Amino acid sequence: MSGGAGMGDGAAGTGVAGDRLTPATSAPVSAEGERALLPTANPARTWAAARELLRPHRGLAFGGFAVMVAATAAGLLIQPLLGHIVDLVAGRRPAQALTAPAALLVLVAVVQGAGTALGLSLISRLGETALARLRERFVERALRLPLAQVEQAGSGDLTARVTGDVSRVAEAVRTALPELARSLLAIVLTFGALAVLDWRFLLAALLVVPIQAHTARWYVRNAVPLYARQRVADGAQRQQLLDSISGASTVRAFRLEAEHEERVTQRSWSAVELTMRGVRLVLRFYSRLHVAEYIGLAAVLVAGFLLVRGGAVSIGTATAAALYFHSLFAPINSALVLADDAQAAAASLARLVGVADQAAPEDPAPERAPSERPAPERASSKRPVPERVPYERPAPERVPYERPAPEQAPSERPAPGLPAPRRPSPGRPALDGQSSEGASAGPSSEGAERAEDAGGSLLAGDPVVTVSGVGHAYEAGRSVLHDVDLVIRRGERVALVGASGAGKTTLAKLIAGVHRPTQGSVRLAVPERDRPGPAVALITQETHVFAGPLAEDLRLARPEATDGDLREALARVEALTWVEALPEGLWTVVGDGGHRLTAMRTQQLALARLVLADPPVAVLDEATAEAGSTGARALEQAALRAIEGRTALVVAHRLTQAATADRVVVMDGGRVVESGLHDELLAAGGPYAALWESWSDARSGELHLPPTHNAPII
Numbered sequence: 001m002s003g004g005a006g007m008g009d010g011a012a013g014t015g016v017a018g019d020r021l022t023p024a025t026s027a028p029v030s031a032e033g034e035r036a037l038l039p040t041a042n043p044a045r046t047w048a049a050a051r052e053l054l055r056p057h058r059g060l061a062f063g064g065f066a067v068m069v070a071a072t073a074a075g076l077l078i079q080p081l082l083g084h085i086v087d088l089v090a091g092r093r094p095a096q097a098l099t100a101p102a103a104l105l106v107l108v109a110v111v112q113g114a115g116t117a118l119g120l121s122l123i124s125r126l127g128e129t130a131l132a133r134l135r136e137r138f139v140e141r142a143l144r145l146p147l148a149q150v151e152q153a154g155s156g157d158l159t160a161r162v163t164g165d166v167s168r169v170a171e172a173v174r175t176a177l178p179e180l181a182r183s184l185l186a187i188v189l190t191f192g193a194l195a196v197l198d199w200r201f202l203l204a205a206l207l208v209v210p211i212q213a214h215t216a217r218w219y220v221r222n223a224v225p226l227y228a229r230q231r232v233a234d235g236a237q238r239q240q241l242l243d244s245i246s247g248a249s250t251v252r253a254f255r256l257e258a259e260h261e262e263r264v265t266q267r268s269w270s271a272v273e274l275t276m277r278g279v280r281l282v283l284r285f286y287s288r289l290h291v292a293e294y295i296g297l298a299a300v301l302v303a304g305f306l307l308v309r310g311g312a313v314s315i316g317t318a319t320a321a322a323l324y325f326h327s328l329f330a331p332i333n334s335a336l337v338l339a340d341d342a343q344a345a346a347a348s349l350a351r352l353v354g355v356a357d358q359a360a361p362e363d364p365a366p367e368r369a370p371s372e373r374p375a376p377e378r379a380s381s382k383r384p385v386p387e388r389v390p391y392e393r394p395a396p397e398r399v400p401y402e403r404p405a406p407e408q409a410p411s412e413r414p415a416p417g418l419p420a421p422r423r424p425s426p427g428r429p430a431l432d433g434q435s436s437e438g439a440s441a442g443p444s445s446e447g448a449e450r451a452e453d454a455g456g457s458l459l460a461g462d463p464v465v466t467v468s469g470v471g472h473a474y475e476a477g478r479s480v481l482h483d484v485d486l487v488i489r490r491g492e493r494v495a496l497v498g499a500s501g502a503g504k505t506t507l508a509k510l511i512a513g514v515h516r517p518t519q520g521s522v523r524l525a526v527p528e529r530d531r532p533g534p535a536v537a538l539i540t541q542e543t544h545v546f547a548g549p550l551a552e553d554l555r556l557a558r559p560e561a562t563d564g565d566l567r568e569a570l571a572r573v574e575a576l577t578w579v580e581a582l583p584e585g586l587w588t589v590v591g592d593g594g595h596r597l598t599a600m601r602t603q604q605l606a607l608a609r610l611v612l613a614d615p616p617v618a619v620l621d622e623a624t625a626e627a628g629s630t631g632a633r634a635l636e637q638a639a640l641r642a643i644e645g646r647t648a649l650v651v652a653h654r655l656t657q658a659a660t661a662d663r664v665v666v667m668d669g670g671r672v673v674e675s676g677l678h679d680e681l682l683a684a685g686g687p688y689a690a691l692w693e694s695w696s697d698a699r700s701g702e703l704h705l706p707p708t709h710n711a712p713i714i
């Protein structure tokens, strides 16, 4: 039973256990078929992973097992001792004759208790150690999963695995596993003891085995797929709750409350329905077991009656046999119940192994630039400011969509599609394609080579970001970007504007390297700097403050920064005053459980981290969206100061950001539709002028756009 039970799960819809063609992991689609969830290991791989985890602790495993066998065997002396007492009483022996067996009973109980406690603690230690290793591996891999994969699965799936699945497996390791081992031992040894009393008792007791084996097989056959579906439904339900709650303002803005309620209700009910099916299954399972127990007990009693009548055994021996059989009820039931827990735990384990087995990224430190300084001890468990790398796809033959950079003199403007003219300049810094994730793995280095081939250094006006023929689809067949060409030149500050859903965030993420374009290429060519660091950093409004002293949070971006550097960075984004006013200044504990920071302050810290990380290219996406209008203006100023001297792409949700940019790029329907100076574009009376007008009207309160209107983001 336990073998089959332990193998529960479900690689939902991916094949049969042991089938050699079954992939080791599968990426199930949620019950609604809407999301490709993170992969789940198949049963064979789950077993193998469990064995791998236990292998280094074989000594502990054998020791624990031996102690448990000894303790259980000692416990089996109780029934014959009780039988002996029955014989003494039936033989009308004096009361003193009971003293010795009674004393032995006490001794057996003490030995059994102490042995069981020791054995359980050894087995628990074994389980906890293995679990700790699995958890470490899971977290290590989870932190390195490609963001696109996590986004596709939904963070709820990952959250469900980190919380629900980890605690289910931990609970099993702490309680179910040791108890299951104890019960299985008790069952096997008790059958042995019955044989020692008289082989005919064993025969009578074994009558139940076919019934129970059939019941167990029936249960496993039904429970395995059911538990797997339950896990998937659970992940989908959590994801829906997260989607609806975290996007509550959007849901309300677009009047989608009813639709979301409906989706939550649907997913909850599918989870409830599966749970109820599980309950009914368990009830039917127990009723079959009880029938088996009473058939078995009746058989042992009849055998005892016949054997005593034939003079083959004493009443005491028959009593001991009946007690043995009765004592099997508890371990058999508990083994089956625990097998139930083991089923659920195995399904959870398969989901953890599925993630833990994800191939480690080629780059051992994917979030860092290849030449980035060695991580100091304190930074090892934390992630730096999200920073990304360029990647390279074979660039199709295209003429880049490009307008001359505004600061260039007309005579210096390149012809459309041609690189900017280069002037010899001995003092210019050399080029390097360095950046974060995967740069060393190859693709990104091409950009560097090309840049160096082209002259080895950059001037103001040289392309730093080159987007060529880029298209992107989050889901196959549903392109959200089409044929985007864009060149951002050194030192240029480009504002990206457009209606909601135009594709601004997608383009920003592609440039920051969060996603790979499904078509075309994004190249970065950045100058080599004295201090290695990320080539490009992205700030979104989902900035995070890690729990701990504020100084440590800032040092994620530059671990070797002195307190003076931190203060300088804070001053640059106008945060130093409030930081120094905190109870312990830079050492105030912030984040969960610490001093709570407003959204605006959190954004300021993100900007200070950007200053410290000092990337040549900065991508700001909605960095000021969280703040109220006064705060937004202050943040706008802080952002301007943080990106001073960098090549920057700013997703401008307030068009004042566009008005002061070097160039405005307007997107609509996943395409770049206009590009130029604010004044030029206003004068041209095109899409930008229309956006500006509706934005200005909305700001002055003359126009109140309905929430579902395809309005510019403001």
Ligand SMILES: Nc1ncnc2c1ncn2[C@@H]1O[C@H](COP(=O)(O)OP(=O)(O)OP(=O)(O)O)[C@@H](O)[C@H]1O
Pocket: 151, 474, 475, 480, 498, 499, 500, 501, 502, 503, 504, 505, 506, 507, 713
């Ligand atoms: N992770 C995703 N999975 C599937 N579709 C997505 C995803 N992210 C964005 N989209 C879709 O891509 C399109 C472009 O979205 P994007 O967020 O890039 O636009 P945007 O201009 O930044 O809009 P907003 O300002 O509202 O964020 C939209 O239709 C959006 O629904």
